[in-house]
Amino acid sequence: MAETIIANPKAANTGAVSLPAGSIIVVLGASGDLAKKKTYPALFGLYRYGLMPKDIKIVGYARTKMSEEDYHKRISQYIKLPNETVETQLKEFIAMCTYVSGQYDQDEGFQSLTAHMKEIEGSKKECHRLFYMALPPNVFTTVAQHIKRNCYPESGSARIIIEKPFGHDLASSRELQASLQPIWTEDEIFRIDHYLGKEMVKNILILRFGNEFFGASWNKNHISSVQITFKEKFGTEGRGGYFDQFGIIRDVMQNHLLQVLTMIAMERPVSFSAEDIRDEKVRVLKAMPIIDPKNVVIGQYDKSPDGTKPAYTDDDTVPKGSRCPTFAAIVLHINNDRWDGVPFILKAGKALDSAKVEVRVQFKDVTSGIFKDIPRNELVIRIQPDESVYLKMNTKMPGLTTKTSVTELDLTYNRRFSDLKIPEAYEALILDAINGDHSNFVRDDELDASWKIFTPLLHYLDENTDIVPAPYPYGSRGPAFLDDFLASYGYAREGVGMYQWPVTHANGNL
CATH class of the missing domain: 3.40.50.720 (NAD(P)-binding Rossmann-like Domain)
Structure with missing residues (x-):
């Protein structure tokens, strides 16, 4: 085609x-x-x-x-x-x-x-x-x-x-802004975060505000938790010296994942104009308290179980004894009427078991009574690879029983839109800059608000030398206690073992 x-x-x-x-x-x-x-x-x-x-x-x-x-x-x-x-x-x-x-x-x-x-x-x-x-x-x-x-x-x-990076904490970010603003006006500056150019991130606003059935359930009354995950299968691979200056929190979470969070959590903008969208994102950030270290897990990858993959500190470019986190799970909260009490879990790491970026919106349990231990519904937005949206739901297993089975309503882009090319993130964002459209770029007050949330945690980790990241094997899901940490915030994995995600072959057939 x-x-x-x-x-x-x-x-x-x-x-x-x-x-x-x-x-x-x-x-x-x-x-x-x-x-x-x-x-x-x-x-x-x-x-x-x-x-x-x-x-x-x-x-x-x-x-x-x-x-x-x-x-x-x-x-x-x-x-x-x-x-x-x-x-x-x-x-x-x-x-x-x-x-x-x-x-x-x-x-x-x-x-x-x-x-x-x-x-x-x-x-x-x-x-x-x-x-x-x-x-x-x-x-x-x-x-x-x-x-x-x-x-x-x-x-x-x-x-x-x-x-990016637009600084490494609130003070350095403000210093950068102060050095630019006397010579360049805000409408001339385009701060590029390439995640805002990804097709599925740009699609979040349409999914949320263009579908009434999502809008009605998109709140604390129906949603148990929101998890935004970034996973890479490879480690630093000789670039550890550069990565060690930032760590996974600065490199991925304060910018990319937080941007996705604001799109998930923001209120409906009055229009699709750049300033109306960015105003709503800033309101979300201002409603978020600084991160409590008790709501954080950090890790650093060790050798693979078979010894074929090196530990982070085996990288010759990494400083000896580095405490730099290559994995983090952070729970944030939004103090407003829509999201009060709902944990937003940001999870990111290198040298993990798979490579993907996704948003997982987990709904609350159905009312008990006729059902017992039935899995929760989940809306999953796969940002990369293999862009897709699917809703995990319970249905009756065919036959003469009332046994339930977990299945999905599935929109996988390479099947549904097989004759269309999804533009690369940088294509979309450079086109926006050519068009003068700031919608998918970071505004100065948005940047300031995001650093306010993360800076106290980053300084806490930098200054407390007794805090050492938990080791996890190269190729694993992360630190061993990760599941218990997530469960403590109400996230349930009980449906994982009974759910099989369909495999898409190269020709697009199942």
Whole structure:
């Protein structure tokens, strides 16, 4: 079947302004891994499906000195080419891309970048530029200042995309914001959290507010708990030195998983405009108290039982005796009328038994009487891999008894939408930035509120050297006492053994 992308080239926010024809996208850090593996493939995806503004140009900027031919080889090596037509499109895309080399802390390089852009723009009266900072956070402020001083158009507009991490605690986040805001306005800044670009995360608002049967039961009266899980099968694999600076809580939970939580818990926005959506997310965050260390489990992966997989501290890049958590389970609460008393469980870890990201909404037990030990209903939103939504429900087993069986109402995307391509998260978010739509980007007060929730816990763990993460075997579900911890907050796994999730084969058949 013909491949089609699920995307709307028009901005969803009616107040947003799209970049006009002839605009320039500048990729700063163009020689780095993020640019090669994510940014350029996403830009090519948008070009391939005709979602770029007409006559747009892409300029790479980095410290690496290289010829344009070498630059083109670098940016094309991670772009997949399923057929000859796409190969032709790639050649066209490459022809749009040029490169400028320069330092990140010197005006001269940015002045050369501006001269190059002016050469591309010619005699245009208004120039429009989008700067994508695919850079490490230690140079965010320096580069942002040099761009504003040297590369901001005299007439027209500029936008800047900033990658996470946005600081490592509340103080550093505020310091970063304070350094940006005098030179860049909030409507010019796009703080990118790629989880907000994932198809199933964007679908949460439609599932919740576009279906009355969910809306009626989406509260403390019907829901027992909400669990948001992030699992990776691999460890740090030689990148432990980088990971050790952050740990699993900073790396995944304070940003990605908390963003998903706000989408699950927020009230209905008055519209789909960016500010109405982000207002509701901020209200949820402000209703959440700081995390009590008693509601936290941390772990660090050890060797696999057969000894073939190393422990976290076996990684030569990891500091000796590191207490960095590679696993955490955290219970948060929301003090409002809808969610009072409902535990929201964030769970994330590396070197676990499977790779997946999902939301599991567990409903309360049915009234006892005619039923005994019947499993709870669960709504599961699988974010990755194999995007799906399924509702686990009880039904009568066929036959001459009233025995129940757990089954599912199943929406698996690769079966239901087999002729459609789900866009990559970075494709969706870069398109939003081109369209000027902030809906799926993090606002400054949202960032501030999220760090307020997590910072006391992070400082507590950093400062108390007697707190050591519980070891768990590489390839396991996590620390041995995890199930007891979750059960203490009312989460039930009693239906797990009697439920078999259908396996989807490569051809889409069961």
